[in-house]
Amino acid sequence: MSAQRxxxxxxxxxxxxxLQCRKMVFNYCENWGSNKGMxxxxxxxxxxxxxxxxxxxxVVEQRPAHHPVIRGEYLNGREKVICVRNMAPFxxxxxxxxxxxxxxxxxxxxxxxxxxxxxxxxxxxxxxFHTNPHKI
Amino acid sequence: xxSNRLFSRSFSAYGARNVQTASAASPALSAFGARVGLEVxxxxxxxxxxxxxxxxxxxxxxxxxxxRVAGLxxxxxxxxxxxxxPPAAFDKVLTAYIGNNSLAKYGREIGLQHVxxxxxxxxxxxxxxxxxxSALNAIIGLVHQEKGAEAAKKFVHAHILARDVxxxxxxxxxxxxxxxxxxxxRYGKEKPLSRLLKExxxxxxxxxxxxxxxxxxxxxxxxxxxxxxxAEFRACMDAINKHYLFENKDFMLPSDTLSExxxxxxxxxxxxxxx
Numbered sequence: 145m146s147a148q149r150x151x152x153x154x155x156x157x158x159x160x161x162x163l164q165c166r167k168m169v170f171n172y173c174e175n176w177g178s179n180k181g182m183x184x185x186x187x188x189x190x191x192x193x194x195x196x197x198x199x200x201x202x203v204v205e206q207r208p209a210h211h212p213v214i215r216g217e218y219l220n221g222r223e224k225v226i227c228v229r230n231m232a233p234f235x236x237x238x239x240x241x242x243x244x245x246x247x248x249x250x251x252x253x254x255x256x257x258x259x260x261x262x263x264x265x266x267x268x269x270x271x272x273f274h275t276n277p278h279k280i
Numbered sequence: 281x282x283s284n285r286l287f288s289r290s291f292s293a294y295g296a297r298n299v300q301t302a303s304a305a306s307p308a309l310s311a312f313g314a315r316v317g318l319e320v321x322x323x324x325x326x327x328x329x330x331x332x333x334x335x336x337x338x339x340x341x342x343x344x345x346x347x348r349v350a351g352l353x354x355x356x357x358x359x360x361x362x363x364x365x366p367p368a369a370f371d372k373v374l375t376a377y378i379g380n381n382s383l384a385k386y387g388r389e390i391g392l393q394h395v396x397x398x399x400x401x402x403x404x405x406x407x408x409x410x411x412x413x414s415a416l417n418a419i420i421g422l423v424h425q426e427k428g429a430e431a432a433k434k435f436v437h438a439h440i441l442a443r444d445v446x447x448x449x450x451x452x453x454x455x456x457x458x459x460x461x462x463x464x465x466r467y468g469k470e471k472p473l474s475r476l477l478k479e480x481x482x483x484x485x486x487x488x489x490x491x492x493x494x495x496x497x498x499x500x501x502x503x504x505x506x507x508x509x510x511a512e513f514r515a516c517m518d519a520i521n522k523h524y525l526f527e528n529k530d531f532m533l534p535s536d537t538l539s540e541x542x543x544x545x546x547x548x549x550x551x552x553x554x555x
Contacts, residue, residue: 152382152444154443155442159442162315167311199311
């Protein structure tokens with residue numbers, strides 16, 4: 145009958161887990177003072193990070209006359225950029241971990257709806273304003 | 281002159297984007313290999329992602345091997361999992377897992393488009409999805425060739441078969457009532473009889489009827505619709521789907537004999553009924 149193609153959907157982690165961060169670019173400047181922490185990070189910690197994460201392509205580029213920046217590129221085509229000006233190496237490490245953990249998806253506001261579900265409740269959530277008032 | 285050389289050298293380093301070079305030491309390629317869990321040599325991986333339009337050292341031979349390796353592991357798994365699936369429906373499901381479009385889609389999800397080497401001008405009309413799927417097939421072939429059948433099976437199960445395919449409307453039948461009648465005859469059951477189970481809003485424009493199709497006391501299937509005919513159709517389709525989409529939960533695969541000594545084959549599923 146209809147020659148519709150059946151779609152297959154990836155369930156990351158069910159079989160193989162593919163880290164969504166594919167590349168991280170570290171930009172630094174030799175002259176500006178805000179880069180001090182970044183330069184120390186690049187001297188001390190970055191090699192360890194790159195060795196521990198072979199699936200992330202780590203690129204270090206000079207970018208003169210700018211604040212230090214870390215750019216994460218993801219498999220969904222998006223990128224996340226974090227300026228790490230005036231940060232100490234341990235703070236930069238935290239930002240690097242943040243970028244690694246991200247999926248690259250746009251940030252969703254989770255404060256408005258506390259419950260995320262594919263199935264809404266059948267009869268609605270109880271509300272005191274929509275019940276019968278107490279009668280004496 | 282001397283200062284010019286220094287000037288040009290230092291400036292080429294600034295803002296230089298990571299250009300995809302033809303060398304085997306491509307960082308993007310090694311990152312891709314680690315991401316997908318491949319423990320193969322860099323030159324071999326480079327060959328696997330090179331389409332024949334790019335040059336002489338390409339993935340054409342590996343693609344041939346990989347296609348059949350993927351075909352074998354996917355087919356044996358799906359036949360064991362859905363033993364009664366009719367041939368036409370089975371082809372659809374298999375294509376959903378290892379068809380060109382499906383593989384190309386998965387390739388894009390793992391970042392294959394950033395390491396793929398091809399020349400659009402020379403590819404003689406090959407679309408990007410064809411080159412992507414050929415690269416993915418070649419990678420499977422490479423794993424089989426370099427690491428052996430067990431590793432290839434693990435790779436196919438982890439990456440291809442772990443994907444989700446919804447098989448609920450894969451069986452297409454023109455006259456489900458007649459088909460169901462033949463099915464019940466085959467299994468020596470009573471002829472199917474449709475009964476209206478529930479209804480609402482019969483005279484309105486948004487009526488809902490729920491019809492169940494019964495073989496004697498046993499309810500074979502249930503369907504809804506805004507006419508009784510539609511509900512009966514869906515009920516018969518539901519019964520047919522319950523039969524053909526029967527799923528084995530616990531089974532051994534023939535390729536398990538590569539690692540395990542005791543093998544218990546899956547029972548043959550019944551063939552489809554000819555109407």
